Amino acid sequence: MAEKTEYRSSVHQSQKDLMLAWYEKLDRAANTGDPPTVSMMISGNCVELLEGFGAVPLYPEVNALQLAIRHQSLEPILAAEELGYAADNCAYVKADIGCMLKGITPTGGKLPIPTLILCNFVGCNTYLKWFEHTAKLTGAPLYVIDIPFMRTDEPMKADVEYVVRQLKETVQKLEQLIGRKFDYDRFRQAVECSSRTEDLWSQIKHLSRSRPSPFDAYFDAITLMGPLYVYRAKPEGVAFFEAALAEMKAKRDAGQGVYEKERFRLVMEGPPPYPYFRTFRDMFAKWQACAVASTYSTVGGLWEFGFRHDPDRPFESVALHMIEQNVTNRNYLQRYEQIRRYVDEWGADGIIIHFVKSCRLFSAGQGDMRDYFTKQLGIPTLYIESDLEDPRYFSEAQTRTRIDAFFESLEHSKATAAAQHWT
Amino acid sequence: MDQLLEKCTELLEDINFTAVRKWKESHSSGKAVAYFPVYAPTELIHAAGMLPVGLSGAGDRLDIQHADARFGSFICSIVKTTMEMGMTGHLQPFDAFLFSSICDSARNLCFVMKRNFPETYIDFIHLPQNPSSPASSHFLAEEYRRILGGLENLCGHKIEDGQIRDSISLYNRNRSLIREICLLRAREPHLIRAWESYLLVKAGNLLPVEEHIALLEDALTKLRARQSKKRDSIRVVVEGSFCEQPPLALLRLVEEAGCYVVADDFAIGQSWFESDVPTEGDPILALAESYNERSVYSSVRHDFRKPRWLALPEKVKATNADAVLFLIAKFCEPAYFDYVPFKQELERAGIPHLQVEFEEKLFTFDRIRMEVETFVESLVFD
Ligand code: SF4
Numbered sequence: 001m002a003e004k005t006e007y008r009s010s011v012h013q014s015q016k017d018l019m020l021a022w023y024e025k026l027d028r029a030a031n032t033g034d035p036p037t038v039s040m041m042i043s044g045n046c047v048e049l050l051e052g053f054g055a056v057p058l059y060p061e062v063n064a065l066q067l068a069i070r071h072q073s074l075e076p077i078l079a080a081e082e083l084g085y086a087a088d089n090c091a092y093v094k095a096d097i098g099c100m101l102k103g104i105t106p107t108g109g110k111l112p113i114p115t116l117i118l119c120n121f122v123g124c125n126t127y128l129k130w131f132e133h134t135a136k137l138t139g140a141p142l143y144v145i146d147i148p149f150m151r152t153d154e155p156m157k158a159d160v161e162y163v164v165r166q167l168k169e170t171v172q173k174l175e176q177l178i179g180r181k182f183d184y185d186r187f188r189q190a191v192e193c194s195s196r197t198e199d200l201w202s203q204i205k206h207l208s209r210s211r212p213s214p215f216d217a218y219f220d221a222i223t224l225m226g227p228l229y230v231y232r233a234k235p236e237g238v239a240f241f242e243a244a245l246a247e248m249k250a251k252r253d254a255g256q257g258v259y260e261k262e263r264f265r266l267v268m269e270g271p272p273p274y275p276y277f278r279t280f281r282d283m284f285a286k287w288q289a290c291a292v293a294s295t296y297s298t299v300g301g302l303w304e305f306g307f308r309h310d311p312d313r314p315f316e317s318v319a320l321h322m323i324e325q326n327v328t329n330r331n332y333l334q335r336y337e338q339i340r341r342y343v344d345e346w347g348a349d350g351i352i353i354h355f356v357k358s359c360r361l362f363s364a365g366q367g368d369m370r371d372y373f374t375k376q377l378g379i380p381t382l383y384i385e386s387d388l389e390d391p392r393y394f395s396e397a398q399t400r401t402r403i404d405a406f407f408e409s410l411e412h413s414k415a416t417a418a419a420q421h422w423t
Numbered sequence: 424m425d426q427l428l429e430k431c432t433e434l435l436e437d438i439n440f441t442a443v444r445k446w447k448e449s450h451s452s453g454k455a456v457a458y459f460p461v462y463a464p465t466e467l468i469h470a471a472g473m474l475p476v477g478l479s480g481a482g483d484r485l486d487i488q489h490a491d492a493r494f495g496s497f498i499c500s501i502v503k504t505t506m507e508m509g510m511t512g513h514l515q516p517f518d519a520f521l522f523s524s525i526c527d528s529a530r531n532l533c534f535v536m537k538r539n540f541p542e543t544y545i546d547f548i549h550l551p552q553n554p555s556s557p558a559s560s561h562f563l564a565e566e567y568r569r570i571l572g573g574l575e576n577l578c579g580h581k582i583e584d585g586q587i588r589d590s591i592s593l594y595n596r597n598r599s600l601i602r603e604i605c606l607l608r609a610r611e612p613h614l615i616r617a618w619e620s621y622l623l624v625k626a627g628n629l630l631p632v633e634e635h636i637a638l639l640e641d642a643l644t645k646l647r648a649r650q651s652k653k654r655d656s657i658r659v660v661v662e663g664s665f666c667e668q669p670p671l672a673l674l675r676l677v678e679e680a681g682c683y684v685v686a687d688d689f690a691i692g693q694s695w696f697e698s699d700v701p702t703e704g705d706p707i708l709a710l711a712e713s714y715n716e717r718s719v720y721s722s723v724r725h726d727f728r729k730p731r732w733l734a735l736p737e738k739v740k741a742t743n744a745d746a747v748l749f750l751i752a753k754f755c756e757p758a759y760f761d762y763v764p765f766k767q768e769l770e771r772a773g774i775p776h777l778q779v780e781f782e783e784k785l786f787t788f789d790r791i792r793m794e795v796e797t798f799v800e801s802l803v804f805d
């Protein structure tokens with residue numbers, strides 16, 4: 001039985017509307033120069049700060065993934081390779097650069113040259129290169145917010161001070177570029193909105209602890225991630241997540257799961273293969289396997305363990321979010337711990353590690369991760385390889401075979417465990 | 424000279440770190456601290472009375488049998504061979520390991536090593552990527568103080584400012600000798616081959632700095648007295664080998680194919696500063712400020728006050744070079760990325776270039792030899 005499921009609801013539609021409205025704003029900015037735009041990376045982004053200027057974020061990663069989902073990423077990737085990028089460079093960057101060269105955008109509308117290219121250097125070293133290159137290509141000014149990596153259990157005082165100083169330098173820079181004063185009250189309100197959105201989002205994420213889980217915390221969570229990054233700090237974001245929570249709560253209360261019968265509960269590690277998003281999802285749907293938690297959905301922020309932005313300490317809390325509260329800037333062992341907690345507290349049967357060739361931040365060392373979970377903790381773990389943007393690295397037959405084999409053995413061990421339980 | 428070079432080769436090829444073991448035997452309670460490329464504040468380690476050792480993988484001297492299960496496909500050799508060395512006991516002489524924010528693979532390696540070697544002190548230095556912020560040097564000074572605390576824990580005593588200043592002086596001397604070698608090579612490349620200077624400089628990864636200073640002084644005297652014939656070669660700048668190092672045979676090949684390597688970025692961490700680190704005032708702040716104000720341009724350090732792609736053509740001009748040879752380690756993402764803007768700027772300036780990719784384990788160089796020879800010919804007969 002090949003079950004196909006997708007979270008289709010009013011939330012799904014309003015997500016689409018919100019994202020379209022965002023692209024329209026960007027198109028307007030490209031045509032008229034207003035509103036000002038700031039490009040940033042998703043990881044631990046500081047979108048709240050932009051609100052103080054009424055500026056709109058531009059996320060090249062969102063553009064890149066939209067393109068891949070629509071099966072349009074190969075052309076720009078090849079264009080970038082022609083320019084000299086290597087087969088083994090992150091394909092997100094190549095797709096983005098290729099799009100600039102060819103004038104391709106995800107919606108067909110225009111994308112502006114940003115008022116400021118703001119590199120929030122949160123974990124991934126590729127971000128630096130990526131934004132250096134787009135700055136060179138577009139001539140837009142570049143500012144890097146250097147975020148100290150999580151090399152200690154807690155951020156150091158000096159880390160937070162350093163980031164706050166840089167946030168304030170960013171404000172100065174934007175004041176010069178936009179020619180407007182920073183509206184501190186609006187910034188505080190944005191931080192307040194974020195804290196409410198985060199609370200709602202966190203509640204949604206905790207719903208997947210229920211059996212069955214009312215949504216898939218990997219595939220469906222990705223649908224919700226767009227509004228989370230673009231609208232988190234706005235009243236629209238709060239409203240969107242209120243509706244989403246209400247809808248999912250209702251499902252949960254009615255005992256509805258993603259599948260008629262939820263057979264397996266998983267934790268997913270790594271980004272998805274966007275060029276084969278549907279195909280990949282169906283491989284899990286076939287087994288009625290539902291993700292109850294995922295690390296990828298915490299790239300922009302990690303809220304399910306309690307962190308919220310704090311309007312009483314707006315700069316500090318933005319800094320803390322960037323340093324500590326997103327998976328990208330946390331060290332590898334902290335990621336192991338995050339996954340371990342998901343398995344324990346969300347009640348998962350196994351872990352899927354999706355190695356993506358593009359992304360060393362996620363993938364370098366995932367063999368060790370597998371070793372830790374299978375050998376040290378005895379948790380069933382499947383390791384598969386492909387890419388998040390480049391369609392050339394997805395081997396459908398092989399991936400399917402491995403996924404099928406994994407679930408067969410998982411089913412077998414569940415059955416054995418149940419049998420033992422009754423004898 | 425031959426003896427000197429032989430000594431260096433032996434030192435660098437020995438993945439059992441015999442010299443480090445011997446140093447530890449002769450220094451009661453002496454500790455050795457290994458650091459992963461590209462740059463590390465070795466002064467702090469030295470001031471603690473410990474031996475700083477620069478890691479550089481295992482080349483083709485170790486088969487990968489365990490590390491592949493930790494780091495899968497698409498990862499550079501140095502990450503894998505370092506892990507392999509750890510898993511096979513080769514790194515046993517080291518009491519601590521330091522890594523820094525050079526790239527995603529190396530950063531993850533740091534934490535994977537932490538899990539696999541829980542008894543060892545392993546730390547990660549966040550070297551800043553925003554030198555234009557006035558807060559950056561202060562942050563780095565605090566970061567160095569944290570590392571210093573870790574080192575003090577390890578050696579069991581406090582490290583005084585005076586000791587750090589003394590170490591800075593020694594390393595200043597060391598760096599200025601390396602600069603002299605580079606200068607000599609740029610001016611009179613027939614006197615010293617690239618692989619020779621590579622060996623001489625890189626020996627400093629393993630030798631106590633005092634010994635390395637003596638070695639370089641000795642080498643410089645000998646080199647200046649050398650009677651070598653000028654060769655018919657083009658002058659090239661090598662770029663892209665700042666972390667994983669190309670096999671020695673590859674360097675020899677490049678020169679045999681008709682190149683004088685007049686500048687390179689091999690073991691760049693050892694000549695990281697363009698001028699001396701101040702020995703007055705707070706030595707930790709001096710090291711931190713120097714990182715932001717005196718560093719050479721590098722693919723692993725963001726500094727948009729002057730983009731590195733403008734610095735490369737300048738280097739070509741300053742060394743009077745004819746071309747650039749990109750020697751890039753397979754899967755080295757920072758080098759791959761920088762290749763594109765470097766290439767664009769070189770082409771804008773009309774400077775020819777060739778890209779060659781290598782792995783630590785290269786068994787046959789035939790294809791590369793042909794590429795370099797063809798490139799040289801195209802320039803000579805142009
Ligand atoms: S390497 Fe990974 S985190 Fe970095 S830009 Fe690419 S996909 Fe994103």
Ligand code: SF4
Nearest residue numbers: 499526666667755756
């Ligand atoms: S060779 Fe390149 S990719 Fe590998 S560790 Fe060094 S800098 Fe990173």
